[in-house]
Amino acid sequence: MKRPNNAVDTDSGWLVNIDAPAAPWPPLMGQLPRQGKYGPSLVGIWGRFSRWPKQEASHETKQFFAGLKEKRKDQFRLQKMQTGKKQTRYVYNEGPLLYIGQKIVRAMQDAGYPARIYEHWRSPAQQTLYYEKGTTKAKPWQSAHQYGEAVDILHPTKAWSVTNEYWDALARCVNVVEQQLDVKLTHGWRDWGWDGPHVQLPDFRTIPAYAEKRRPTQEEMDARFAQVLPNVWKTRPVTSGREEIDLGNGKRLCGSFELVEAVKKMLAPK
Numbered sequence: 448m449k450r451p452n453n454a455v456d457t458d459s460g461w462l463v464n465i466d467a468p469a470a471p472w473p474p475l476m477g478q479l480p481r482q483g484k485y486g487p488s489l490v491g492i493w494g495r496f497s498r499w500p501k502q503e504a505s506h507e508t509k510q511f512f513a514g515l516k517e518k519r520k521d522q523f524r525l526q527k528m529q530t531g532k533k534q535t536r537y538v539y540n541e542g543p544l545l546y547i548g549q550k551i552v553r554a555m556q557d558a559g560y561p562a563r564i565y566e567h568w569r570s571p572a573q574q575t576l577y578y579e580k581g582t583t584k585a586k587p588w589q590s591a592h593q594y595g596e597a598v599d600i601l602h603p604t605k606a607w608s609v610t611n612e613y614w615d616a617l618a619r620c621v622n623v624v625e626q627q628l629d630v631k632l633t634h635g636w637r638d639w640g641w642d643g644p645h646v647q648l649p650d651f652r653t654i655p656a657y658a659e660k661r662r663p664t665q666e667e668m669d670a671r672f673a674q675v676l677p678n679v680w681k682t683r684p685v686t687s688g689r690e691e692i693d694l695g696n697g698k699r700l701c702g703s704f705e706l707v708e709a710v711k712k713m714l715a716p717k
Contacts, residue, residue, distance in 0.1 A: 507576075514573035533557075539683045541567070541595060542668040543675040544648060547624060547632070548598030551646065554620035555600070560613060565606075565644060566592065566599040568662075588660040595663065596654070597647035607644075614643035621646060628676055648675065 534553040538545050548564045555562035569592035577583040583590065591597035600617060602609050618637040625632055633649045635642030654671060656663040663671065673680040 510572050511576055514570050514576060539672065539680070540665070540668065542663070543630075543672045544591075544596050544598050544646070546672070546676065546679065547628065547630065548600060548646060550624045550628065551598075551600060551617070551620050554623050555617060558616060558620060560616050561603050562600050562617070563603045564598050565601040567597075568595055569593060588657075591647040591651040593660075593662070594651055594654060594656050595668065596651035597645060599644040600646065601644050617643065628679065630675055 533556045534549050537549050545564070545567050548567065552562045552564060569590065571587035571593060574583070574585065574587045574590055574593060578586055587593065592599075601607065602613065614636040618634055621632055621634045621637060624630075631649060633647050635645035651657060654663065654667070656667060669680075
C-alpha cells in the first residue's frame with residue numbers, strides 16, 4: 448500500500464494530501480479540496496477568503512459603527528448595573544435625568560414591570576441615523592439626548608414589543624416620581640401619545656449647551672442637578688461620583704469628590 452504524501456497546511460496546521468487534485472476557488476458545493484481523513488479545513492478556507500480584496504465601507508456604514516461604539520461606551524455601565532436585578536445604585540454626576548430615570552426604573556420594578564434605561568446620552572451621529580431612518584423627528588443637537596436631558600426606558604428583553612399596558616404603567620410611574628422628587632417631566636406616551644420610552648425635562652432648551660450645540664461640562668451637569676433636584680443634590684453620597692478641578696496651564700484633575708476636595712484645600716491660598 449502506497450504511503451500518502453502528506454504535508455502541513457500553512458493556513459490550518461492540518462495534514463493534507465498534496466497529491467490530491469486541487470479544486471477551483473471559491474469551491475462549489477461538492478468540490479471542496481480533499482484533505483485526508485479529517486475532511487476539508489474550514490480554517491484554511493477562511494484564510495483564503497480573508498485574503499481577497501476588501502471593499503471600502505460606505506460613509507453610512509462608518510457613521511453607524513462610530514455612533515454604535517460611542518453609544519456602547521456610554522451605556523455599558525448602565526446595562527451592567529441594571530440587568531437581572533433591581534435598581535439600587537444611583538448616579539449623581541451625569542446630570543439629573545439619569546438619576547430620575549433610575550428612580551422611574553425602580554418604580555416600574557416595584558410595580559412588577561421589568562425595565563431598564565436603554566439610552567441616556569446619544570451622539571449626534573446616532574441621532575442623524577435615527578432621523579434618516581424616520582424613527583425620530585429631531586435632527587442632531589435638537590434632541591434632549593445630546594445634552595443628557597432625556598432617557599429612554601424599555602423592557603429589558605422585549606424592548607418595544609410590549610402592549611399599551613406597559614406604557615400606561617410607565618406613565619403612572621413617571622407621575623409617582625414627579626411627586627416624589629417635586630419635578631416636572633415630559634413623557635412621550637403620556638404627553639404626546641407616542642414615543643413611549645422617552646422621558647425628558649421640558650426646559651432643556653434653556654441650558655447654555657443647547658445654544659452652543661455641545662455636550663455640557665461636568666460643572667454644568669452638577670449645576671443643573673442642583674437646580675432641578677436641590678434636596679437630592681444636598682444629601683447625595685460623597686462617594687457617589689467624580690469631579691473635576693482646573694489646575695491651570697490647561698491641566699485638569701478628575702477624581703472622586705474626596706480627592707478633589709483634598710486637592711482644593713492644598714491649592715487654597717493660606
